[in-house]
Amino acid sequence: MDTLDFSALKKNLKKDFSGFPEVKICVLGDAPTQLLVQALRGFGYNQKISYTILEADFDQIDRQLMDPASDVYAFNPDFIIVYNAQQKLQQKFYKKKRTEKESFASDFINHLEELFSSVNSNTSCRIIYLNFAESLDGVYGNYANNIDFSFLYQIRKINLELMNMAIKTGNLSICDISLLSSFLGKQVVFSPSLYINSNLTFSLDFLPVVVKNISDIILSAKGKFNKCIILDLDNTLWGGIIGDDGIENIQIGDLGIGKAFTELQYWVMQLKERGIIVCVCSKNNEEIAREPFEKHPDMVLRMEDISVFMANWETKADNIRAIQAILNIGFDSMVFLDDNPFEREFVKKEIPEITVPDLPEDPAEYLLYLQSLNLFEISALSAEDEKRTQQYQEDAKRTVIKKSFANEEEFLSSLEMISEVSAFNKFSTPRVAQLTQRSNQFNLRTIRYSESEVASLSQDPNAITLSYNLQDKYGQYGLISVVVLKKKTDRIVAIDTWLMSCRVLKRGMEKFVLNTIVAAAQKGGFEWIEGEYIPTAKNDMVADHYKSLGFEAMEKENHWQLNVGNYSKFEVYIQEVKA
Amino acid sequence: MEKNEVLALVNEVFIDALDNEDIKLTEATTANDVEEWDSLSHIQLIVAVEKKFKIRFTSGEIHGFKNVGDMCDAIIAKLG
Numbered sequence: 001m002d003t004l005d006f007s008a009l010k011k012n013l014k015k016d017f018s019g020f021p022e023v024k025i026c027v028l029g030d031a032p033t034q035l036l037v038q039a040l041r042g043f044g045y046n047q048k049i050s051y052t053i054l055e056a057d058f059d060q061i062d063r064q065l066m067d068p069a070s071d072v073y074a075f076n077p078d079f080i081i082v083y084n085a086q087q088k089l090q091q092k093f094y095k096k097k098r099t100e101k102e103s104f105a106s107d108f109i110n111h112l113e114e115l116f117s118s119v120n121s122n123t124s125c126r127i128i129y130l131n132f133a134e135s136l137d138g139v140y141g142n143y144a145n146n147i148d149f150s151f152l153y154q155i156r157k158i159n160l161e162l163m164n165m166a167i168k169t170g171n172l173s174i175c176d177i178s179l180l181s182s183f184l185g186k187q188v189v190f191s192p193s194l195y196i197n198s199n200l201t202f203s204l205d206f207l208p209v210v211v212k213n214i215s216d217i218i219l220s221a222k223g224k225f226n227k228c229i230i231l232d233l234d235n236t237l238w239g240g241i242i243g244d245d246g247i248e249n250i251q252i253g254d255l256g257i258g259k260a261f262t263e264l265q266y267w268v269m270q271l272k273e274r275g276i277i278v279c280v281c282s283k284n285n286e287e288i289a290r291e292p293f294e295k296h297p298d299m300v301l302r303m304e305d306i307s308v309f310m311a312n313w314e315t316k317a318d319n320i321r322a323i324q325a326i327l328n329i330g331f332d333s334m335v336f337l338d339d340n341p342f343e344r345e346f347v348k349k350e351i352p353e354i355t356v357p358d359l360p361e362d363p364a365e366y367l368l369y370l371q372s373l374n375l376f377e378i379s380a381l382s383a384e385d386e387k388r389t390q391q392y393q394e395d396a397k398r399t400v401i402k403k404s405f406a407n408e409e410e411f412l413s414s415l416e417m418i419s420e421v422s423a424f425n426k427f428s429t430p431r432v433a434q435l436t437q438r439s440n441q442f443n444l445r446t447i448r449y450s451e452s453e454v455a456s457l458s459q460d461p462n463a464i465t466l467s468y469n470l471q472d473k474y475g476q477y478g479l480i481s482v483v484v485l486k487k488k489t490d491r492i493v494a495i496d497t498w499l500m501s502c503r504v505l506k507r508g509m510e511k512f513v514l515n516t517i518v519a520a521a522q523k524g525g526f527e528w529i530e531g532e533y534i535p536t537a538k539n540d541m542v543a544d545h546y547k548s549l550g551f552e553a554m555e556k557e558n559h560w561q562l563n564v565g566n567y568s569k570f571e572v573y574i575q576e577v578k579a
Numbered sequence: 580m581e582k583n584e585v586l587a588l589v590n591e592v593f594i595d596a597l598d599n600e601d602i603k604l605t606e607a608t609t610a611n612d613v614e615e616w617d618s619l620s621h622i623q624l625i626v627a628v629e630k631k632f633k634i635r636f637t638s639g640e641i642h643g644f645k646n647v648g649d650m651c652d653a654i655i656a657k658l659g
Contacts, residue, residue, distance in 0.1 A: 204626045
């Protein structure tokens with residue numbers, strides 16, 4: 001875990017946050033939270049986020065969350081952080097009679113459920129709840145495991161029940177204090193003297209770790225998370241140099257320190273199965289570099305696990321740019337692993353947005369170090385995630401094939417694209433919500449919808465919802481575009497949301513989508529379609545979207561309109577099928 | 580270590596932790612004399628001083644500090 005210093009975070013508070021996007025947060029705790037708030041704001045500077053934080057008065061959790069007219073709800077936060085201190089919990093537990101102790105966790109969880117359901121009926125924001133460090137209370141020794149009325153049993157049960165709650169409710173994130181504490185150790189995360197003298201429940205060295213974890217959750221919920229891991233080969237994925245040592249001498253499996261690399265590969269494989277795109281970027285002869293993936297019996301990763309394989313003598317930065325061009329995802333969602341500090345510095349300098357962990361010198365330390373960084377935080381999963389490797393491999397094929405066609409049209413029609421268009425339904429809801437939360441570039445208004453909001457849109461009589469699946473002869477793209485139209489007047493329908501996955505750019509998909517929007521507007525009896533472009537730091541690519549599709553500019557800046565009656569359909573190379 | 584050396588090092592810690600180059604401590608300095616020295620930054624100062632000298636104050640010592648001089652005395656006693 002990279003060490004962050006509380007003082008450094010505090011110094012950030014004096015710096016200039018202007019121009020950073022604002023995120024509104026409420027912090028409620030039953031122990032003092034001032035230092036936590038200072039650290040979080042300070043950490044925001046490192047992440048280029050300006051946290052506006054409403055810190056509730058001490059010990060006001062119930063009072064604030066149960067009252068619909070409270071300051072918290074009036075503040076309209078993006079996130080609510082709730083912190084019950086483990087020390088407080090322990091005191092409460094100790095005060096219980098013996099007969100009440102075995103139901104302590106259930107009572108506590110029931111109360112939290114009440115609180116959170118009140119939150120959900122007053123706001124749609126995400127709750128971040130800090131779970132509890134397990135406590136060595138020394139009352140029953142190991143026998144605490146044998147009885148359900150020990151504090152150990154009850155605190156573990158609370159942590160487990162919190163997970164069950166998080167599974168059930170889509171908008172609850174757990175900041176896993178228990179995990180962080182066991183990683184770092186009680187002696188690091190807690191300082192008895194600071195607790196006794198100043199009622200500080202986390203040590204000053206632990207606070208930065210906690211706020212980093214909270215910030216990971218916030219960023220991932222806001223759509224900023226890593227999607228791809230790019231791997232160097234020699235001494236990163238196996239020990240030794242394949243070009244010099246040959247396939248039989250590289251260290252993987254039982255040879256030398258091969259175990260370090262085998263375990264790293266198993267971890268990467270788990271990431272791949274979760275939906276992280278795995279790519280290779282190595283200075284090597286391609287044929288030689290592929291050999292271990294194809295022939296070495298102890299390799300865990302195989303060619304079919306790698307979405308884009310770049311082994312040549314270009315610079316690493318150029319190869320990473322080539323990978324980016326194929327995948328069409330932001331550099332800020334990529335992680336690059338390389339054992340060579342020179343290559344790391346070079347890539348960091350050339351591509352500042354990419355995450356480049358400073359791997360320890362000893363390969364035995366790679367894995368634990370990488371795991372400690374929490375590089376792959378995520379706030380929702382969909383079925384699409386797991387198919388991603390295959391999808392990007394298909395993309396790589398298309399990129400190669402495209403070069404062999406004389407013109408765009410010929411290429412597009414050769415793809416034999418088919419799109420299924422349907423209104424939102426319960427099967428598409430998670431993916432639709434995920435796309436609204438993740439799409440940053442091809443997104444006209446960047447409105448984020450939660451799953452429950454998507455579900456209610458599909459019931460709204462004044463809304464027309466459209467989702468688009470796409471496939472071609474190389475494979476499935478899955479659900480890649482989302483449109484929400486909202487009735488403005490009897491004559492006018494407005495485009496509330498129009499977004500598309502950047503993977504399907506330059507396929508004529510946007511023209512196809514417009515054809516279907518116009519058809520839907522016609523069916524609803526509307527005469528005009530109005531579109532708006534709301535600029536963000538990332539959606540520059542659609543600044544001229546409406547203009548290029550033939551909309552006329554309205555008086556108000558970034559507002560566009562299209563007359564339904566005068567519309568002539570765009571020619572597209574995508575065949576429509578209705579669900 | 581001489582008391583004035585300890586004081587000079589403590590002064591460095593205060594300047595860094597409170598992010599104020601102008602802090603000039605004397606043995607008689609109290610929290611009232613330094614603008615940024617409040618109950619929150621006090622925690623930070625104690626931890627920073629402990630790290631600098633690689634010592635741990637007892638709770639009794641922390642409570643007994645009336646001024647910077649007391650803190651320096653406690654540091655000297657611990658360094659032996």
